[in-house]
Amino acid sequence: MAATSASDKSVSPIVVPGQLTLRTIRGKNGPFTVGRLATHLGTFEVKDPELEQYPEGKYDGEFIIRYIFPKSYPVGGGMRFEIRASLDGMTLYDIDKLSRDEARSFATQDLDPLDEELGEQPAVTPAKPAKPAKTSRPAKPAPVQASADPLVDTTPFGVDAPTPATATASGSTEEGDAALFGLLWPLDESVKLDSTIDRRTLRAQIARLSELGYALDFKTQEWSRQAELQPA
Numbered sequence: 001m002a003a004t005s006a007s008d009k010s011v012s013p014i015v016v017p018g019q020l021t022l023r024t025i026r027g028k029n030g031p032f033t034v035g036r037l038a039t040h041l042g043t044f045e046v047k048d049p050e051l052e053q054y055p056e057g058k059y060d061g062e063f064i065i066r067y068i069f070p071k072s073y074p075v076g077g078g079m080r081f082e083i084r085a086s087l088d089g090m091t092l093y094d095i096d097k098l099s100r101d102e103a104r105s106f107a108t109q110d111l112d113p114l115d116e117e118l119g120e121q122p123a124v125t126p127a128k129p130a131k132p133a134k135t136s137r138p139a140k141p142a143p144v145q146a147s148a149d150p151l152v153d154t155t156p157f158g159v160d161a162p163t164p165a166t167a168t169a170s171g172s173t174e175e176g177d178a179a180l181f182g183l184l185w186p187l188d189e190s191v192k193l194d195s196t197i198d199r200r201t202l203r204a205q206i207a208r209l210s211e212l213g214y215a216l217d218f219k220t221q222e223w224s225r226q227a228e229l230q231p232a
Contacts, residue, residue, distance in 0.1 A: 013064045013088045016041060020063065020090070021098065023106040024056045030203070032112045036105075037063060037085055044068060044085035047113045049202055050195040053216055053223075058102070061092040073111050080111075092218050114199050180204055187212070191223040 018039035024031050033054065035046035044065075066088040072081045178185045180201070184193075191214065193205055214223040 013066050015062055015064050017062050018060075020046065020059045020061065020092075021102060022051060022054055022056050022059065023098065023103060025106065025110055025112075027112040027115075029112055029114055029200075032114065032203075034106060034110055034113070037087075039063070039065075041065075041068075042083070045071075045082045046085050046087060047116075048087050048195070049113075049197075049199045050087065050090075052199065052202055053193060053195070053206055053221075054218055055095075055216075056098060056103075058096045058098060059092045059218065060094045061090055063090045064088040073116060075107070075111060080107075092221075095218060114203075117199060177208065180208060187214075187225075189225050192221065193223065 016039045018037055021036045021038070022033055023035070024033050033051045033056070035048075035051050037044045037046050063085075064087060066086045068083060068085050070081065071084045072079050074080075177187075181187065184191060184205075187209075191209065193202065193209075195202060209223050213226050215226050216223050
């Protein structure tokens, strides 16, 4: 029997009504979100990057399930086995707060999906450096005298010259935001994030939008800039 790849796990997505329960857990990389989807087909764990945007709670809606698959991973010296659902989209209607028992039903030692994804990446074996013919100490390079002429490049060979952003405004907030959001920059009044980018960047975008006064509308799945309150 031929092996089945992730892309072959389902013939076509199916749409089902259900309730998605989201729990925010504090981990070594910061807070992360895990979900549990209850449908008439069964209950499935959901750890898609899309969920990182949503606050903790219970969401009723319709969900497009791309495929369902078993998953195991190490936790606390043992192994955890679960059935996961990968979503291709969802339409959310309402949100309720989690009860204490519902929150406790999620394991606090749950593996951060970011660590799981990094662990699945193939390890790169570094090339073994060639053994030098002689073990003599390398000669000390001569000091480089800086030129007063701004048009003369005095950067030593083999050393990267500092970029203008680093040289003039290292850590500039605007330049940092432009690099973080890419094609989304400059931000509009409403922003829809792309959850297909890497999870670490997505988390950074979510955190930055919150700092800039944006809030997520879970029904439209867009971030909107909130009006500033005027002092009385």
